[in-house]
Amino acid sequence: MKYVLSFNLNGLPVDTLVKATDTLLDVLREKLNVVSPKRGCDNGDCGACTVLVNGEPVRACLTIGLTVAGKNVQTVEGLQQDGKLHPLQRAFHEHYAAQCGFCTPGMLIAAKALLDKNPKPTREQIVEGISGNLCRCGTYVEVVEAIQAVAAGKYKE
Amino acid sequence: MKKRGIGIAVGTHPAGLKGGGDPSQAQIRLKPDGTFDLLNGAVDIGQGCKTILRQLAADELDVPLENITHQNIDTDTGPMCTGTFASRVTFMDGNAVLAAAADLKKKIRDWAAEYFECSPADVEVANNKVFVKGVPEKSLSMAEVGAMVNWGGKFLVGTGAYTPGPGQQFDPETGKMTAIASLAFGCCVAEVEVDTETGVVDVLKLVQVFEVGKAMNRLLCKGQNNGGAMMGIGFGLTENVCPYYPTMDFAVQDLTDYVITTAADMPPVMVEDIVEVPHPNGPRGAKGYSEMTASLAGPAILNAIHNAIGVWITDYPATPERILKALEAAHA
Amino acid sequence: MAEYVGQPVLRYDGIGHVTARTRYVDDIQLPGMLYIKVLTSPVHKGIIRHLDTSAAERMPGVAGVITAKDVPGKNAYGLIPDQPVFTPEHIRYKGERIAAVAAVDEDTAMEALEKIKLDIEEQEPVFDPFKAMEPGAPLVRPEGNVWEFNSGKTRKIRFGDVEKGFAEADVIVEGTYTTATNDHAPMEPQVSVAYIDETDRLAIYTVSQDLYFHLGMLTAIFNLPMNKIRYIGGTVGGGFGSKNDIHCDHVAGLMALKIRKPVKYRHTRREETAYTTKRGPWTFYFKDGVKKDGRIIARYVKTVHDTGGYAGMGPYVVDKNSILVAGPYAIPNVWVDGICVFTNKPPCSSMRGFGIINGTAADQLQTARVAEAIGKDPWEVHFINAWREGDLGATQFKVEAAGLIEAMKRAAELAGIELPAHLKAMSSRGR
The missing domain is CATH 3.30.365.10 (Aldehyde oxidase/xanthine dehydrogenase, molybdopterin binding domain)
Incomplete structure (x- = not known):
């Protein structure tokens, strides 16, 4: 049995057929070929699949796909505006905050969720904000530096 | 009670396989507009070989970095590389890239010598130009050379290979085995706070310095140093696949049980630096070192724990359970 | 003189990473691609007395089943090539590969695995290396439990x-x-995509850290010359040595060679944690x-x-x-x-x-x-x-x-x- 799932993905409407058991990660990666959310654990541990649903960061692997019906889903594919990198993307690049790059999309979304709510976070708040995103390369120092730079206004247009 | 202590650890790490026998190759070709394609077979696992191999090629060819692409996509096009392991790519592939660039420069000189009607020894390849030394009017831009070479029916490809030497066996009696490509060095100072009631260890400060020969790219080194430290903290304090070793009871199944460090485990103070003692055989003096960035934090932390609470934890990782048991045994 | 060495040149692949344009192997989907699941040993040590995959092969949605019998070349790999891709008989650890199924999706492949009849004679395992060195300890391998160097047992x-x-x-x-x-615990688990390409060659998208090193092992397993395998990689989501050993490419490649269709074999995090090196x-x-x-x-x-x-x-x-x-x-x-x-x-x-x-x-x-x-x-x-x-x-x-x-x-x-x-x-x- 399949259902039609309609939602808004990075500002554009999408419809797709899904099973009731498909996670949002399955829907995005396998059905829609939106591959920025990474499949790292399917268990909610690693955070590599973090996406925004109505502005809230969620683990796509723990979210049943059908629950996003009618909602706004945002992924790294939607971060660039008018062909320009988002300040966080520039800051991550210039601070070497990605090594292998696999956790980076989830990290960026976690950082965006944090700054959207709290544009001037303390270092402790940044650490807490990304502490659910595992990075085995261990780029935490550089990720925090990148987010601090954005919060300090260094990447305004 | 919370007790603080300081510990140090030092170490060394070789580049490449023991005893050699792990070659790498590189290929650089001149395109019709004077730009270059660099091909090699090393894999970028995050360490940054796609970045530093271009840096080396651009320096050796003396051309702008943007003029060089790097491709390592498959075994149809990528020359041989033994692999990305053993902190070997900077050293081995770096040397192969330098050799390929030098070879291509020689081929460009040979071509230009015919064109300028002079000896190849008088041709200089520098500053993105090809010219005859001391004759300013005999000069071509690399773009002009690229066009003339390729549309003139020639194909200039520089190839290079490097191995630190053939594989060497251990002498069965003495273990003599003298081939080591390069040795990098490091030192780590850890400051910890141990809660003697819970056994929990907080790493307050971690200082790491690595002697790397020559840093190809200081900020890539910084990423390795800080990143390796995070893995080293896990090695020292939490990571254990078989908590009831040697049995397989309760062996971990996923990242819920196998506890690797998160951002919240970052020591509040993390300091890293490099020093450079150039290696005679390294590309521009570089050594391979980045595996070592994970090796020192663990023992530095366990030494700091001893300094804090006076008991030795001799089994890694130093879990709260082990610390409390050691304290109990010491006070019994 | 260009002097880029020593400069903080930005990562060549950095923009790719922050835009998620960097393509990892699990991001690749090929038309008609099938999914592989692997039957692994439920016991730590034993002998396979009977293996019957016919019911799995007949199941709707299943495209193929492979076992040790389907290895055309050497059923062994590794730096010291002693590990079989699929064990034909002896089981040395829990999680050792026995058979693989390719099906329309992973759920179907898992259902098919349950239809494989497997009869194992369980044997007493040894876990403690010090006990394994004692005389009379159960033998993990026929040659003995201690490796022989050129200098003997040490x-x-x-x-x-x-x-x-x-x-x-x-x-x-x-x-x-x-x-x-x-455990290496790279954020990217092991994965492989294999297909027969437009030149009728086997092509494999790999997470290997060592393309040529592994290509050599794969030629032996597939009994193919190097130029009959297009091994595509170069970008890996963290390795730390876990991708110095083949975990999926041999299985995916064997399946693609047998059924001539694109296949993906990826580890779940649990498989990654429990069964890899x-x-x-x-x-x-x-x-x-x-x-x-x-x-x-x-x-x-x-x-x-x-x-x-x-x-x-x-x-x-x-x-x-x-x-x-x-x-x-x-x-x-x-x-x-x-x-x-x-x-x-x-x-x-x-x-x-x-x-x-x-x-x-x-x-x-x-x-x-x-x-x-x-x-x-x-x-x-x-x-x-x-x-x-x-x-x-x-x-x-x-x-x-x-x-x-x-x-x-x-x-x-x-x-x-x-x-x-x-x-x-x-x-x-x-x-």
């Missing part, structure tokens, strides 16, 4: 005369240390002869490395550990006995640090205890013993471009530790 390093060193020492310091089994656990025994002034004049080390069910890189890890386990010190008398033992656990192989991280973990605790035993500051012991230019290591290699003293001086400075003047005056360039 990797022998003999430098100077340790007994003489102990006799001349003021203090003897002993210690035993262990390190645990570690590990950093093996070690036990170290150290005995040092020390002079009161801090010089370590003799170091005896006995190591036992538990390499699990197959050799993989285990013996090589012991080799590399043995070279440097005595530490970066000019010790005139060194004796190392390195032992590599097989147990009924997933095979251990390479992980960041490759034996040296374990040796360092042990030797640095031991060296700190040396300092404690003679009442010296640990810095003093490290500085006095540190290699200088031209010193010899335990396997008689010459130390070139020595730099430990320089690294220590800078670390002490950054840590706010004021070293005594006589240590600050030292240099790696001479004693």
